[in-house]
Amino acid sequence: MNRWVAIVLIFILAFPVIPLVKAQPIIVISVPQEYFEGKPGDTIKIPVTVRNAGNETAYNITIYISGLVKGLQYTMAAISKLDPNQNATVELTIYIKDAKSGTYDLKIVGRVGSLLFEKPIKVRVLTVIDYKLDIQVEDKYLYGNDIEATLVVRSLSNVVIVGTISYELYSEEGLLKKNSWVTYINPQEKWGYTVFLPKPKVGKYTIILRAEFGGITKTLTRSFLVYRRNLTYEAYFKNGIIYVRVVDKEDNGVKDISVEIKGMLFKTDSYGFVKYEIKEPGVYKIKLNLDGKIVETFVEVKKIFIDLEQKNETLIVHVKDDTGKEISNVGIEAIGPSGKAYAVTDENGQAKISLNEIGYGLITIKAESSKYIGSEVSINIEKPKYEKKSTTTIIITTPTPVQINETSTQVEQPKKDYDYLLIILLLSAVLFGITSYAAFFMPIKLEEQLDKYYFVKVKAPKLRGIKNFKYERVINAVDARATKGKVSIDGNKVVWEIEELEPEEEAFLQVLL
Known part of the structure; x- marks a missing residue:
């Protein structure tokens, strides 16, 4: 006997037999068909039969579809226990979302632990030609806006x-x-184009969109309206502020209306207001955009001018505007060393202040009105001096009777002296003549500067007018205007000329520095 055969026999007899095949489950997967088809949006349901062909019980069997395809979504199933030679049926689902057309190779996989069992299938995604039209545009637009559709x-x-x-x-x-185009569109993508319409007129507009792809023709129509609100406005000056208000036909304030004042742009608030503080007189231009309708208006802001006149213990305040017109209902505040006093101008633009109430010395006069820019002046006022009148006191006594015997004494009367009285009368006559000439024959001219404005007032005397009046002043002026006559700016000099002023007629010059 061969020596090696003997050795093998001895080894087999000496050790027990080791099994060569370990017991394990064997999973068999079957489906009623191996080919499926559908189009985007369809759901394919696949019944799967799972049989355990092994000699051991299979636990936690997972059934799923393998094969990554964009646009396909799968479900999976599970079997908790499957004895040898036992069958179980589960259902898997394939959802065709937006997969491209074509045939895809997939696998149905059964997994038990680390063991995998597979069944190949084919899924065909059918070709679909379809598309959708859309016009992205609002139903209404306010007039004055650009429109994009x-x-x-x-x-x-x-x-x-x-x-x-x-x-x-x-x-x-x-x-x-x-316009029209010949174009292509990739699967699930879009084509777009923007129609621009700059500030169209009020009215109704219609857009018609047409397309034809793969023999399929579609048409979409959209309309929109361009409208303008019934807006009104008001602009006025009050208490140092220019107010602009915009309202609709129900008198409700309109928000976000563009208002331009002196080159500055504002938007109305929720009450429809724009407020602009004013510190200088002048004419202010206001521009509004009322839903695309451009309107302009002007607000004239005037300043108060004060003239003072003293009559004994009374200070008379004259209030006028820059045209020389008297202003009534102007509040006057007078501040002096002894206190304050208040008054309101009458229909002639005058107010009276008691100097005994406010005292003499430096007096400050303030004039304020809701319709004008206020004014303030200061002046030193002295207490008036009165001439002392000489009085003669006559004492009358009743004489006691005396008896005269021999002689009587005669009393001499004092001699009257009229020299001082004559001098006083002469001085009074000269002073009266000078003041009367100034009041009745000489013109009155007043000048005042307030911030960037320089004001000049000229008044004709009571008994005669002024002809060919001319005023010149060296001053750097930006603009100048007058209530009468003509004004010119020659380099750094302002020239004001008036042909004629009637007696007591006034004229004003306003210079912007």
Whole structure:
């Protein structure tokens, strides 16, 4: 006997037999068909039969579909226990979302622990040609705004589609715009185009979008309205502020209306107001954009001018505007060393202040009105001096009878002296003549500077007018205007000329520095 055969026999007899095959489950997967098809949006249901062909019980069997395809979504199933030679049926689902057309190789997989069992299948995604039209535009637009309408063609196909797109834009007067294209769109992508309409007129507009892809023709129509609100406005000056208000036909304030004042742009608040503080007189131009309708208006802001006149213990305040017109109902505040006093101008623009109440010395006068820019002046006022009148006191006594025997004494009367009285009368006559000439024959001219404004007032005397009046002043002026006559700016000099002023007539010059 061969020596090696003997050795093998001895080894087998010496040790027990070791099994060569370990017991394990064997999973067999079967389906009623191996080919499935559908189009985007469809759901494919696959019944799967699982049989345990092994000699051991299988636990926790997982059944799923293998194969990564964009646009396909799968479900899975599980079997907790399957004895030898036992069958179980589960259902798997394939949802075709937006997969491209074509045939895809997939596998149904059964997994038990680390063991995998597979069954190949084929899924065909059918070709679909479809698309959707859209016009992205609002229903209403306020007049004065630019309008953009976006045209959209969105592919619902799973293949590239080729076709034509066109549009027309109509107003109530007829065709405004049109265009057309030959183009392609990739699967599930979109084509877009924006129609721009700059500030169209009030009225109704219509857009028609047409397309043809793969023999499928579609049309979409959208309309929109361009309208203007019935807006009104008011602009006025009050208490140092220019107010602009915009309201609708129900008298409700309108928000976000553009208002331009002196080159500065504002927006109305929720109550329809714009407020602009004023510190200088002048004419202010206001521009409003009322839903695309541009309107302009002007607000004239005037300043108060104060003239003072003292009559004995009374200070008379004269209030006028820059045209020389008297202003009534102006509040006057007088501040002096002894206190304050208040008054209101009458219909002649005058107010009277008692100097005994506020005292003599430096007096400050303030004039304020809701319709004008206020004014303030200061002046030193002295207490009036009165001439002392000489009085003669006559004492009458009743004489006591005296008996005169021999002689009587005669009393000499004092001699009257009229020299001082004559001098006083002469001085009074000269002073009266000078003041009367100034009041009745000399013109009155007053000048005042407030911030960037320089004001000049000239008044003709009571008994004669002024002819060929001319005023010149060296001053750097930006602009100048007068209530009468003509004004010119020659380099750094302002010249004001008036042909004639009637007796007591006034004229004003306003210079912007």
